[in-house]
Amino acid sequence: MTDLFRHLPAVTTVLEQPDVQNLTRLVSRAQLTDCVRTALNQVRSQLSEEKVDATVESLLRTVVDEALRQVSHLRLRRLNQVINATGIVLHTNLGRAALSDSAVERLTLAARATNVELDLVTGKRARRGAGVEDLLTQPTGAPAALVVNNCAAATMLALQGVAGGKEVIIARGQLVEIGGGFRLPEVFEAAGVILKEVGTANRTRIEDYENAINDQTGALLRVHRSNFRVSGFVSEPSAAELVRLARKHQLPMIDDLGSGCVASLSSLGLDEPDVATSLNSNAELVLFSGDKLLGGPQAGILLGQSAWIERLRRQPMARAIRVGKLTLAALEATLEEHLAGEAFQNVPVMAMLATSADSIKARCEAVARAVKDCELDVTVTTCQSEVGGGSLADQTIDSFAIRLQGQRPDDLLRALRTGEDRVLARIENDAVLLDLRSVRPEDDCIIERSIRLAGQHD
Numbered sequence: 001m002t003d004l005f006r007h008l009p010a011v012t013t014v015l016e017q018p019d020v021q022n023l024t025r026l027v028s029r030a031q032l033t034d035c036v037r038t039a040l041n042q043v044r045s046q047l048s049e050e051k052v053d054a055t056v057e058s059l060l061r062t063v064v065d066e067a068l069r070q071v072s073h074l075r076l077r078r079l080n081q082v083i084n085a086t087g088i089v090l091h092t093n094l095g096r097a098a099l100s101d102s103a104v105e106r107l108t109l110a111a112r113a114t115n116v117e118l119d120l121v122t123g124k125r126a127r128r129g130a131g132v133e134d135l136l137t138q139p140t141g142a143p144a145a146l147v148v149n150n151c152a153a154a155t156m157l158a159l160q161g162v163a164g165g166k167e168v169i170i171a172r173g174q175l176v177e178i179g180g181g182f183r184l185p186e187v188f189e190a191a192g193v194i195l196k197e198v199g200t201a202n203r204t205r206i207e208d209y210e211n212a213i214n215d216q217t218g219a220l221l222r223v224h225r226s227n228f229r230v231s232g233f234v235s236e237p238s239a240a241e242l243v244r245l246a247r248k249h250q251l252p253m254i255d256d257l258g259s260g261c262v263a264s265l266s267s268l269g270l271d272e273p274d275v276a277t278s279l280n281s282n283a284e285l286v287l288f289s290g291d292k293l294l295g296g297p298q299a300g301i302l303l304g305q306s307a308w309i310e311r312l313r314r315q316p317m318a319r320a321i322r323v324g325k326l327t328l329a330a331l332e333a334t335l336e337e338h339l340a341g342e343a344f345q346n347v348p349v350m351a352m353l354a355t356s357a358d359s360i361k362a363r364c365e366a367v368a369r370a371v372k373d374c375e376l377d378v379t380v381t382t383c384q385s386e387v388g389g390g391s392l393a394d395q396t397i398d399s400f401a402i403r404l405q406g407q408r409p410d411d412l413l414r415a416l417r418t419g420e421d422r423v424l425a426r427i428e429n430d431a432v433l434l435d436l437r438s439v440r441p442e443d444d445c446i447i448e449r450s451i452r453l454a455g456q457h458d
Contacts, residue, residue, distance in 0.1 A: 004047055007056045009063055011036050017064050023071050035074060039066035076418060083423040083446055087399060087435025089352045090389025094424065096291040096298070097389070098348040098440070103296065103333040110329035132328050135335040139262060140275050142286070142303035146313055147331065151258060151289040152178070152187060153321040154300030158254050158285050159191035161312040163218025167196040168254075171204035171236055174223040184223065193218060199236070206237045206245060213249050220246050222283075223256045224273055225393070239281035252284035252308065259391035260288030260301065263343055268353055272392050275303070284308050290327075292391050295347035296334035297327045352437055353387065353397070361400040363436050363444055368402055370448050375455035376406035383428070385437040401433040404451065415454040423450040 014020055014036045023032055043063050046052035054062045082094055090096045099107070110116075119126040129147050136145035148154050159168060168188065175197060177183045188195040194216070198208040209220060220242050237245075239255050246253040261274040272293065278286045285308055290299030300321075302309060312318060323331075337343050343350045364380040371378055381403045384396035404412060409427045416423040416432070423446070425434045434447060 003056055004054060004059060005044070007059050008040060008044060009060050011040065013060070014039070014063055014067055017060070019064055020067055023068070027071055027074060031074060032071065035070035036063075036067045038070050039063050042066050042070075072418075076422075080422050083421055083443055083450070084438045085423055085425045085434035085436065085447060087383060087385040087401065087426065087433070087438050088388035089349055089385065089438050090292055090387055090391055091424075091438070092389050096289075097295045099297065099330055100295065100334060100337055100347050102337060102346065103330040106329040106333040107326055110325050114325050114329070116325040116328065128322065129328055132332050132335065135332060135339065136301060136303065139335070139338050140279060140303055142279055144304065144306040144309035146302040146309050146318070147290070147323055147328070148300040148302070148318065148321045149323055150298055151256070151287060151300040152182060154287045154302050155184075155187055155256055156191045157300075157312055157315060157317050157321065158256075158287060158302060159188065159193045159219070159221070160317060161315045162252050162254065162285070162308065163193050165192060165194075166218025167194040167212075167214070167216045168219045168221050169196045169198055169209055169212050169217060170221045170223065171199045171208075172197045173199065173201045173204060173234075173236065174221075174225060176223060176225055202232070202234045204236045206241050209237065209242065209245055213245075213251070217249070217251060219251055220253045221256065222253070224258045239278055239283055243281050243283055246284075254285045254287065255281070255283040257286060257288040259292040259389075260290065261293045261391075262338060263293075263350065265293075265353065265392075268397075270353070270387070270392055270395055270397075279303060285312075290331055290334075292389050293349065293387075294334065294338075295343065295349035297330040299323055299327055299331055348440065355437060357398040357400060360436050363441060364400045364402050367436075367444055367448050367451070371451045371455075374452050376404050376412075376451065378451065379403045381433070383433055383435055385435055397437065399435055399437045401435040402447070402451070404432040404434070404454070405430075406455065412454055416450055419450055419453050421446050421450045421453075423447065 011033065015033065040063055043052060043066055052062060084091055084094050117126055117128045132147055133145040148157060175184050185195055196212055198204060198212045222239055222242055243253045255278045257273055257275060257278055259272060261272045264274055265272055275286060275288060285302055285304035288301055290296040290301055302312065334347060337346045344354045345351060361380065368378050368380050381401055383399050383401040385399040386396055409430055409432050412432045413425055413427060416425055425432050439447060
């Protein structure tokens with residue numbers, strides 16, 4: 001053992017090995033050196049614990065192999081393109097909405113110098129986001145719009161700007177928690193407003209709101225439970241009822257829709273509150289996310305009456321949570337697709353939801369035929385896709401998936417996830433399923449290649 005420790009190679013010796021030198025095209029020299037040092041520490045620790053079978057002759061190879069593994073882990077920790085074959089169209093861990101080709105192209109153009117705060121006609125400074133805000137008012141009919149970093153930021157800004165230091169009334173059953181343990185009561189506290197909950201978990205009446213209104217009331221708030229559903233013996237006032245009550249007491253009503261359904265999905269058999277209905281109720285402010293059913297980048301969108309929007313625009317917090325030029329560029333392109341009536345064709349989220357099960361079945365069968373000679377048992381099966389991302393909770397869509405068997409499902413899932421193409425699938429009934437509803441048709445060839453490579457690990 002002492003000989004092995006004495007013969008551990010130097011960092012420079014490892015870096016000089018051909019396998020390691022080839023990695024300089026994948027990672028920087030500094031990163032590569034750190035990986036080699038980590039590899040040496042790992043091997044040293046394994047030797048101490050007698051967890052590695054090595055000889056003096058094989059020690060250098062052992063360290064090199066560990067360095068290669070460290071570089072592989074480093075590359076997987078980067079932001080990588082992932083093929084989403086989970087069947088969850090809006091996968092929060094994968095960044096929710098995949099952007100349209102036009103949005104990606106606009107992002108590339110905006111990555112360099114762009115007129116984010118410049119009027120090219122007059123040559124004078126312009127308000128950031130003015131063009132996107134104009135686009136938001138066109139498909140929705142809202143008088144004014146404001147864009148911030150995400151919907152949680154939009155909620156905080158609305159609460160602080162409309163009712164700072166006062167009470168905001170909300171139904172007890174709407175005190176939701178979103179991803180990452182982020183709870184609505186904490187948003188209230190951070191915004192400097194007082195939470196006034198009314199009703200019960202399952203039933204809240206308009207009288208509950210009215211009885212809670214007093215001189216300290218600053219606003220009424222309705223929050224859509226976008227990531228879960230309450231069914232059975234339930235009831236709560238509509239947005240229109242809350243608006244009428246708010247007007248009676250000269251209070252604003254804020255409607256937080258969350259998912260931001262701009263184009264109706266009723267033709268697809270999906271039921272989700274839409275932005276138009278909320279605006280038609282005459283709520284002072286309507287809030288939703290940009291990266292859910294709108295199909296754009298992460299953003300928090302506020303629509304409503306001009307006086308309220310301008311009031312929020314002047315809040316100090318508005319600058320702290322404003323969006324950058326890349327978000328504005330992608331959002332602009334996405335909104336233009338909606339305005340052109342091309343969203344169901346060109347915005348990936350909409351296109352994926354609208355794709356028929358038969359079409360997905362045909363794609364699955366084509367991939368299965370192409371890989372029929374691989375080492376895995378490949379079949380096509382029915383399944384259920386999900387919208388995900390805090391939208392259309394508990395509503396599923398008929399779909400088809402490629403079913404893989406031939407090795408332990410966990411091992412196969414890992415091989416797909418950590419392979420060169422980084423394909424994310426799911427396990428169902430002890431088999432790996434690749435649901436092509438959440439995969440762009442042009443990426444089916446990547447699915448085919450990944451299945452072949454994963455089969456080689458069997």
